[in-house]
Amino acid sequence: MIKKMAKKLFLLEIVKAMGLTFRMMLTRPVTRQYPDEKRPAFPGFRGLHALARREDGTPRCVGCGLCSAVCPSRCIHVYTSEGADHRKIVDGYDIEVLRCVYCGFCVEACPYKAVVLTEHFEYSDYTREALFMNKDKLLSNWDNYMAGAKGEEYHKRFWRPMSEDFKAHDDQAVFRGAKQKELSNAA
Numbered sequence: 011m012i013k014k015m016a017k018k019l020f021l022l023e024i025v026k027a028m029g030l031t032f033r034m035m036l037t038r039p040v041t042r043q044y045p046d047e048k049r050p051a052f053p054g055f056r057g058l059h060a061l062a063r064r065e066d067g068t069p070r071c072v073g074c075g076l077c078s079a080v081c082p083s084r085c086i087h088v089y090t091s092e093g094a095d096h097r098k099i100v101d102g103y104d105i106e107v108l109r110c111v112y113c114g115f116c117v118e119a120c121p122y123k124a125v126v127l128t129e130h131f132e133y134s135d136y137t138r139e140a141l142f143m144n145k146d147k148l149l150s151n152w153d154n155y156m157a158g159a160k161g162e163e164y165h166k167r168f169w170r171p172m173s174e175d176f177k178a179h180d181d182q183a184v185f186r187g188a189k190q191k192e193l194s195n196a197a
């Protein structure tokens with residue numbers, strides 16, 4: 011009761027609040043003056059989409075359509091045809107970026123490490139067309155933001171499952187391919 015009265019009489023809450031305000035005036039501001047001041051995106055940030063290339067420069071995508079099937083926004087469209095040797099040819103690959111919710115399911119579903127989400131986030135524009143990514147644009151996104159060591163690091167950290175994820179304990183029974191059996195018998 012006395013404490014309550016003292017609080018009211020001496021306006022303690024106001025004094026405390028003023029003290030906090032004063033303290034904040036003496037601390038360094040944390041606001042960044044974007045776009046002059048930028049901080050790098052953290053690894054694994056889900057930014058603009060890209061289609062990965064193999065070491066020889068050819069696109070990794072084989073047109074299986076798993077990314078399109080898993081996409082909850084239905085914003086990936088894969089167009090394929092049959093080549094002369096019955097191989098699938100990826101004629102087109104489009105992503106309607108404005109409909110994407112950046113869930114990353116397409117990256118996880120792709121068996122060929124072909125579709126990735128880069129760390130690039132500054133791609134706002136004035137038209138819908140600019141944010142409609144076709145195959146060429148997606149491949150150039152890879153060249154611009156992920157080529158080289160960066161892409162390798164991305165796949166190592168964020169693309170799963172890798173073969174080492176299937177490693178079993180030494181005493182665990184596992185199915186092995188004939189080739190592996192040959193190798194282990196030879197060893």
Ligand code: SF4
Binds near residue numbers: 077080
């Ligand atoms: S991140 Fe999600 S919503 Fe965006 S394209 Fe991939 S699967 Fe679709």
Ligand code: SF4
Binds near residue numbers: 125
């Ligand atoms: S990006 Fe991957 S999942 Fe999608 S069609 Fe190409 S290979 Fe298949």
